[in-house]
Amino acid sequence: MSQYNIAIFGAGRIGGVHGGNITVHPDCKVSHVIDPFGDNAEKLAAKLEAVVATEAEALADASVDAIVIGSATNTHADLIEKGLKAGKAVFCEKPVDLSLARVEQLIEAIKGESKPLFIAFNRRFDPGIWAMHERIEAGAIGDVELATIISKDPEAPPLEYIQVAGGLLRDMTIHDFDMARFLLPEEPVRVTALASALTSDVVKSEGDLDTAVITLQTASGAIATITNSRRTTYGYDQRVEVHGSGGMLRTENMQPTRLIEENASGSVHEKPLYFFIERYQESYRNEWAHFVRVLKGEEQPICTIEDGRLALVLAEAAYKSLAEGRTVDVSEI
Amino acid sequence: MSQYNIAIFGAGRIGGVHGGNITVHPDCKVSHVIDPFGDNAEKLAAKLEAVVATEAEALADASVDAIVIGSATNTHADLIEKGLKAGKAVFCEKPVDLSLARVEQLIEAIKGESKPLFIAFNRRFDPGIWAMHERIEAGAIGDVELATIISKDPEAPPLEYIQVAGGLLRDMTIHDFDMARFLLPEEPVRVTALASALTSDVVKSEGDLDTAVITLQTASGAIATITNSRRTTYGYDQRVEVHGSGGMLRTENMQPTRLIEENASGSVHEKPLYFFIERYQESYRNEWAHFVRVLKGEEQPICTIEDGRLALVLAEAAYKSLAEGRTVDVSEI
Amino acid sequence: MSQYNIAIFGAGRIGGVHGGNITVHPDCKVSHVIDPFGDNAEKLAAKLEAVVATEAEALADASVDAIVIGSATNTHADLIEKGLKAGKAVFCEKPVDLSLARVEQLIEAIKGESKPLFIAFNRRFDPGIWAMHERIEAGAIGDVELATIISKDPEAPPLEYIQVAGGLLRDMTIHDFDMARFLLPEEPVRVTALASALTSDVVKSEGDLDTAVITLQTASGAIATITNSRRTTYGYDQRVEVHGSGGMLRTENMQPTRLIEENASGSVHEKPLYFFIERYQESYRNEWAHFVRVLKGEEQPICTIEDGRLALVLAEAAYKSLAEGRTVDVSEI
Amino acid sequence: MSQYNIAIFGAGRIGGVHGGNITVHPDCKVSHVIDPFGDNAEKLAAKLEAVVATEAEALADASVDAIVIGSATNTHADLIEKGLKAGKAVFCEKPVDLSLARVEQLIEAIKGESKPLFIAFNRRFDPGIWAMHERIEAGAIGDVELATIISKDPEAPPLEYIQVAGGLLRDMTIHDFDMARFLLPEEPVRVTALASALTSDVVKSEGDLDTAVITLQTASGAIATITNSRRTTYGYDQRVEVHGSGGMLRTENMQPTRLIEENASGSVHEKPLYFFIERYQESYRNEWAHFVRVLKGEEQPICTIEDGRLALVLAEAAYKSLAEGRTVDVSEI
Known part of the structure; x- marks a missing residue:
C-alpha cells in the first residue's frame, strides 16, 4: 500500500536511521540503496527489502519518488541537483556543502525546479x-x-x-x-x-x-x-x-x-x-513524517536550502x- | 522475510497496539485478525495487510505460529486453551480470567501442552x-x-x-x-x-x-x-x-x-x-520483542499463567x- | 528589649535547638536552664547567657513567662501541669506522654488553666x-x-x-x-x-x-x-x-x-x-515564632494537647x- | 561575651542584612551605626541595640574592632582607607569603586596597612x-x-x-x-x-x-x-x-x-x-562567619582588593x- 518509493544514497549509520523510519512509515518504502561500498549497500538493502542500484539507475527509475541523501558531504550538492533535475523530491542531510560558494551556485542551478527539497536539520x-x-x-x-x-x-x-x-x-x-x-x-x-x-x-x-x-x-x-x-x-x-x-x-x-x-x-x-x-x-522519525507530508503536498519543507545557506x-x-x-x-x- | 505469522484476536485498542509492534518487528507479521465486530476486524486487517478470519479458520491455519489474545476478558481462558491445543504459541493480555477457579481449571487443562504461553504484564x-x-x-x-x-x-x-x-x-x-x-x-x-x-x-x-x-x-x-x-x-x-x-x-x-x-x-x-x-x-514494544525471542526458543516467558494466577x-x-x-x-x- | 523570659527544661540536643532559636528571636531570651545533669545545664546556660536553676526555682520565678519542655518524655505531663499551674505558658515537645490514660488524666487536671499550652509537632x-x-x-x-x-x-x-x-x-x-x-x-x-x-x-x-x-x-x-x-x-x-x-x-x-x-x-x-x-x-524556627505570637495573644496554639492525644x-x-x-x-x- | 565590636557604615538594606548576621553571631555585636540619613541610622541602631555615631566618632572609638562598609559606592574607597588607617579591620561591599584608577590609587595608599581588608563578593x-x-x-x-x-x-x-x-x-x-x-x-x-x-x-x-x-x-x-x-x-x-x-x-x-x-x-x-x-x-551569613575567622587570625580574606580590581x-x-x-x-x- 506504500505510495512512495524512496532511494537512499549512503548506506552508513544515518542512511540506516532513515531507512528504518521509511520502512515503518505506512506510506512509503525504500526501493533502492546506493553506496560506493557495495557491502554496505547489500546489507542495508537486504534489511530493508530493497535493491542495490547505481546512482544512474536510481535516478533513471521512474518508480522512484524521492531520494534521501545520506552519503559523504562532498556528494550532497551534486546529488541535490541531479535528483531535482531527474524529477525526484530530495531529502538531504545537512550540510548542503562545506563551501558557501558551492551552495550559492547550487541555489542558482536549481532555480525553477518543481520538486521539493528538504534540508534535514533534525533537531x-x-x-x-x-x-x-x-x-x-x-x-x-x-x-x-x-x-x-x-x-x-x-x-x-x-x-x-x-x-x-x-x-x-x-x-x-x-x-x-x-x-x-x-x-x-x-x-x-x-x-x-x-x-x-x-x-x-x-x-x-x-x-x-x-x-x-x-x-x-x-x-x-x-x-x-x-x-x-x-x-x-x-x-x-x-x-x-x-x-x-x-x-x-x-x-x-x-x-x-x-x-x-x-x-x-x-x-x-x-x-x-x-x-x-x-x-x-x-526527531528523525518526525522529520521523515514531515517529508512524507511534503510529498503529499500537505506541507512545505520546514527547512530549505536557504536555511542551509544561512x-x-x-x-x-x-x-x-x-x-x-x-x-x-x-x-x- | 518474516519468520512468524501471528493471528490477533480482538481488533480493539490493545489489538491495534500489538498489531503495530508486530508489523514493525523484522521477524514477524500479522497474518489474521479475528473480531466478532466485523468492521473493527476489517479496519485493523487493512491497516496491517492481514486477512480477516474466524476463530476456527485462524486456529486451523497451519501457517499461524502464534496468537495474540486481546479480546474480551471472558474469552481469554478459552482461547488460551484452544490456541495451545491447536499448537500455537500464545500471547494473552491480562487477566487470564476474573474467576480464580476458572484459572486453576485452565492450568490443569493445559498441563503438558508444549507451546509457550505468555501472560502480558506489560509494566x-x-x-x-x-x-x-x-x-x-x-x-x-x-x-x-x-x-x-x-x-x-x-x-x-x-x-x-x-x-x-x-x-x-x-x-x-x-x-x-x-x-x-x-x-x-x-x-x-x-x-x-x-x-x-x-x-x-x-x-x-x-x-x-x-x-x-x-x-x-x-x-x-x-x-x-x-x-x-x-x-x-x-x-x-x-x-x-x-x-x-x-x-x-x-x-x-x-x-x-x-x-x-x-x-x-x-x-x-x-x-x-x-x-x-x-x-x-x-513496554509493549519490548514485551513483543521478548515474545519473539520466546518463539525462537531463546528465552522462557517472563510472565506465565502462574504469575496471572498469583x-x-x-x-x-x-x-x-x-x-x-x-x-x-x-x-x- | 526582650519581652519574654523563657526557662528551658532539658539541656540536650532539642533544648539546644530551641535555645538557639529563642536567643536570636528579638522578643525573648532564655533566662533559666534546668537539667538533672548539671554539666549539660551549665554548658547550655553559658552559651545562652542564662542561669542554671532547679525546677522549683524556675517555676517560682515570677520573671519567667514561659517554659520549654525538652526533657525526658516521662517528665512531660508533670511539667505541663506544674508549669500551667505556676502561671507559665508552656511549649512542650511531643509526645505528651506514652500513656493515653496519663494524657487524658492531664487534660482533666489542667482544665480551666488560662495560660496557653503548645504541643510541638514541628513538621x-x-x-x-x-x-x-x-x-x-x-x-x-x-x-x-x-x-x-x-x-x-x-x-x-x-x-x-x-x-x-x-x-x-x-x-x-x-x-x-x-x-x-x-x-x-x-x-x-x-x-x-x-x-x-x-x-x-x-x-x-x-x-x-x-x-x-x-x-x-x-x-x-x-x-x-x-x-x-x-x-x-x-x-x-x-x-x-x-x-x-x-x-x-x-x-x-x-x-x-x-x-x-x-x-x-x-x-x-x-x-x-x-x-x-x-x-x-x-520548622523549629517557625514554631518558635508562632509560640511568641501565642505569648503576645496574636494567635491560638496551632497544636494543642488534644492534637497530642489524638x-x-x-x-x-x-x-x-x-x-x-x-x-x-x-x-x- | 562578644569579642568584637563592629561599626556599620550605611543603614540601608544591605547594612540591615549584615547587621542581622553580626547580631546573631556569638562572637561579635554591632556597636555603632553611621548613616547620613539620621532616621535610617536611628532605626537600625535601635533594632541592633547599637548607638548612632558620626564617621569620625566611630573611627576614633578604640573599642571598634572592625567596620562594615555598606554605604554609597562613591564612599567605599575613602572609608576603606580611613578605616585601615584607624586600625580597623574592614569588610567592604563590592565594588571598591567604579573607577579603576581610583582603585589602583587606593591599593597604593593602603600598602603596608596591617589590618585585614575583605571585599564582599558574597556569591x-x-x-x-x-x-x-x-x-x-x-x-x-x-x-x-x-x-x-x-x-x-x-x-x-x-x-x-x-x-x-x-x-x-x-x-x-x-x-x-x-x-x-x-x-x-x-x-x-x-x-x-x-x-x-x-x-x-x-x-x-x-x-x-x-x-x-x-x-x-x-x-x-x-x-x-x-x-x-x-x-x-x-x-x-x-x-x-x-x-x-x-x-x-x-x-x-x-x-x-x-x-x-x-x-x-x-x-x-x-x-x-x-x-x-x-x-x-x-552566603551573607557564611561570609560574615568567614570575616570573624579573619578577625581571629584563623583565615586570610578569601576576597581581597585585588579581586575587586581584577x-x-x-x-x-x-x-x-x-x-x-x-x-x-x-x-x-
Whole structure:
C-alpha cells in the first residue's frame, strides 16, 4: 500500500536511521540503496527489502519518488541537483556543502525546479524543541531576548572524519546556528566567537577546534549564545533555553529512563542518552513524517536550502571573528 | 522475510497496539485478525495487510505460529486453551480470567501442552522498571524491605467497562499486584486493604471502588503498599519505589517532553503522559520483542499463567480483607 | 528589649535547638536552664547567657513567662501541669506522654488553666508542608482523597533510647499520625497496619519495630498511608503527597545544596539533609515564632494537647491492628 | 561575651542584612551605626541595640574592632582607607569603586596597612558555589574547560540607582566576573561581548544596558560565558555550570520550598527565590562567619582588593569590546 518509493544514497549509520523510519512509515518504502561500498549497500538493502542500484539507475527509475541523501558531504550538492533535475523530491542531510560558494551556485542551478527539497536539520523536529518553538510563536514568553544553546558531543570523531568535516563550526555548530535561527525572532546580524582545541591531540594537530562559544545578535538586540564541546564524560549534552520578556522556556537532557538511585553517593539519575542517534531518534522519525507530508503536498519543507545557506553563513562569520579577533557583521560574508 | 505469522484476536485498542509492534518487528507479521465486530476486524486487517478470519479458520491455519489474545476478558481462558491445543504459541493480555477457579481449571487443562504461553504484564517491560529490577537483582540496594507502588488512572472507565471488569482490584490493581511480586524478594503472605468509592457516581452505583490502599507483607517481613485512584487531573501517575537495606530505587513519571516553562506561576514541567497506551508504548514494544525471542526458543516467558494466577490470588485476598475488616493470610484463598 | 523570659527544661540536643532559636528571636531570651545533669545545664546556660536553676526555682520565678519542655518524655505531663499551674505558658515537645490514660488524666487536671499550652509537632511548621496545607485549604486540589506520607530515619536510635521511647509508633510514627490529621479533611476512623523488625538486632531483641505501613481511613472515605523505616543510607527521607479531586500536591526531599555532578556514573544530586535537626531547622524556627505570637495573644496554639492525644490514639489503634490482625475502629481505643 | 565590636557604615538594606548576621553571631555585636540619613541610622541602631555615631566618632572609638562598609559606592574607597588607617579591620561591599584608577590609587595608599581588608563578593560563599569550587579543586571534573554563568535579576533597579551604579557591567556583571575568576583555572586574558538595552525605557534613555553576553578566555584556552538580563518574570535566575575534562558541575535555582503541584497545567514547581537578599541569605551569613575567622587570625580574606580590581578590569575590557566591536586583550586595560 506504500505510495512512495524512496532511494537512499549512503548506506552508513544515518542512511540506516532513515531507512528504518521509511520502512515503518505506512506510506512509503525504500526501493533502492546506493553506496560506493557495495557491502554496505547489500546489507542495508537486504534489511530493508530493497535493491542495490547505481546512482544512474536510481535516478533513471521512474518508480522512484524521492531520494534521501545520506552519503559523504562532498556528494550532497551534486546529488541535490541531479535528483531535482531527474524529477525526484530530495531529502538531504545537512550540510548542503562545506563551501558557501558551492551552495550559492547550487541555489542558482536549481532555480525553477518543481520538486521539493528538504534540508534535514533534525533537531527542529525534536518534540521538546518543537513545543518550545510553538510556545514562543504563541507568545507564551513575550519577546525573545536571549537564547542559550548548550550542545556538546560525548566524544570527538575519528581523524578521518575530522579531516573531511570542514571544521567544528561547519560540522557540529551548524546545527546550533540553525537552532539559533529557529528560535530567534529575526536573523542574526553580528557574530563574535572564542574557541580552543582542548580535548584531543588529533583535533589540535589537524588545526581544528573542539571547545567554542559563539554569540549572535539580531538587529533589534536579541542575543543567542552557543556553547560547544567535543567531549563529555556523561553523554550527549543538548540543552536549549530561550528567555523572553514574559518568561523562559528550557529543555532538559533526556535519559534512557527516569530511574533514580538513592544511596550514600547521592541521588543518582541516569546519564543523558549517549549521542544523536539515541537522543534524536524521535526527531528523525518526525522529520521523515514531515517529508512524507511534503510529498503529499500537505506541507512545505520546514527547512530549505536557504536555511542551509544561512547556517553556513553564520559559520563563516564565526570563523572570521576568530581569525580577526573582532565582532563580524553577517553582511560581510 | 518474516519468520512468524501471528493471528490477533480482538481488533480493539490493545489489538491495534500489538498489531503495530508486530508489523514493525523484522521477524514477524500479522497474518489474521479475528473480531466478532466485523468492521473493527476489517479496519485493523487493512491497516496491517492481514486477512480477516474466524476463530476456527485462524486456529486451523497451519501457517499461524502464534496468537495474540486481546479480546474480551471472558474469552481469554478459552482461547488460551484452544490456541495451545491447536499448537500455537500464545500471547494473552491480562487477566487470564476474573474467576480464580476458572484459572486453576485452565492450568490443569493445559498441563503438558508444549507451546509457550505468555501472560502480558506489560509494566515489567518498561525500561525504568526493568532497570530497577536488574539493579535489585544485582544487589544495588541490598535486601528489599519496602516497595511503594503509586498507580493512578487519569479517569474511570465507562459504565459498560466497569460492569464487566471484575472490580477495581481484579482489573486495575492486578497490574500492581504483579509489580509487587516482581519487585519483592519473596511472595506476599499477608494482605490488608482499605478502599473507597469517591470519584464518580457510576463507580458508586455499580458497587465498585476507585480509591484503594493495599498492603502486602512477605514471610520475612518485607512490605509493599499499593495506592490506587481512578482519577487524576494531571495524567497517568505511575511511580514505583523500592527501599532496601543499602539504598532506594525509584522511578519518576514520564512526560511527553522535558520542556520547562518558567513564569510568574512557577517552573512548569509538562504533565505526565496521558494513559497506558502512551506511557507504556515502549513496554509493549519490548514485551513483543521478548515474545519473539520466546518463539525462537531463546528465552522462557517472563510472565506465565502462574504469575496471572498469583496476582489474582492477591486480589481475592484484598477483597476478603475489605469484606471482613481484617488482615488476610494469602493461604486462606 | 526582650519581652519574654523563657526557662528551658532539658539541656540536650532539642533544648539546644530551641535555645538557639529563642536567643536570636528579638522578643525573648532564655533566662533559666534546668537539667538533672548539671554539666549539660551549665554548658547550655553559658552559651545562652542564662542561669542554671532547679525546677522549683524556675517555676517560682515570677520573671519567667514561659517554659520549654525538652526533657525526658516521662517528665512531660508533670511539667505541663506544674508549669500551667505556676502561671507559665508552656511549649512542650511531643509526645505528651506514652500513656493515653496519663494524657487524658492531664487534660482533666489542667482544665480551666488560662495560660496557653503548645504541643510541638514541628513538621506542621515546615515551609513546604505549611504551604501544602494552605493550598489544600484554598481548594487548590479540590477534595482530599489520598495522603501518602513517607517518613524514614537515617538510622535507628541507640538501645537506651529504644528502651524508653515507647515503640516505633508512639515515638516516630506519632509525627506522621499528626501529619495525616493535619492534611486529611476529617479525623481518621479506621486503622490497619503491617510492620516488621528488619534493620537491627537491637530493635528485634527489644521487641520493637522499624519498618511499618499504617493505613488510615476517614468516615467519608479519604485514605492516608504512612510508610516508615528506621534506616536509610541516603539521609532523612521525608516526603508527603496529597491527592485530591482536582490535583496533587507533593514535597520533595531537601538537600544541602542544589549542586549536581554529571559524570560517567550519572547525574548525581546531593543526598537529602541528614536528619531532623538539619531538615526541620526552619520548622523549629517557625514554631518558635508562632509560640511568641501565642505569648503576645496574636494567635491560638496551632497544636494543642488534644492534637497530642489524638495522635497517640492513632498509635494505639495501629498497635491494636498489628496485635489482632484486623482493621481497628478508632472508637475502640 | 562578644569579642568584637563592629561599626556599620550605611543603614540601608544591605547594612540591615549584615547587621542581622553580626547580631546573631556569638562572637561579635554591632556597636555603632553611621548613616547620613539620621532616621535610617536611628532605626537600625535601635533594632541592633547599637548607638548612632558620626564617621569620625566611630573611627576614633578604640573599642571598634572592625567596620562594615555598606554605604554609597562613591564612599567605599575613602572609608576603606580611613578605616585601615584607624586600625580597623574592614569588610567592604563590592565594588571598591567604579573607577579603576581610583582603585589602583587606593591599593597604593593602603600598602603596608596591617589590618585585614575583605571585599564582599558574597556569591563565593553560597553553599552550592562553594561546594562546586571545592569539587573542582579536588579534581572531580578534571581540567576546567568551560564555565557557563547565567545571572538574571528579576527587575531593573530604579532610575536613581541606575544613574550612579556605573552601568550594567560594573554594577551587576561584576559579580559574574568574580564568579568566572573563582571557577576558572587561571585568569582570563581575552574578552568579547555583545549587549543590548531591551527591558525598559529608563535603561535605554540612560544609555545603560540590560541584556548582555560576555565571553572570557584564558591563556590555555578555557572559556567562560556570562549571560545577563535585568528582567525575569520568574524570580532571580542564578545558575552556574562548569564543564571539565572529566565531568560537569552545575547548580540549580533555589526555591522557597520543594512543593510541587500537579494539575491540568502541568507539574508546577515553585518559582526561584525573588532576589539576592533571599537567594544569598546563607552566603551573607557564611561570609560574615568567614570575616570573624579573619578577625581571629584563623583565615586570610578569601576576597581581597585585588579581586575587586581584577573584576573591574574585566568590566572595562568588556566595555571596550562593546565600544570597539572586537575581542579585547585584558592586558590592554
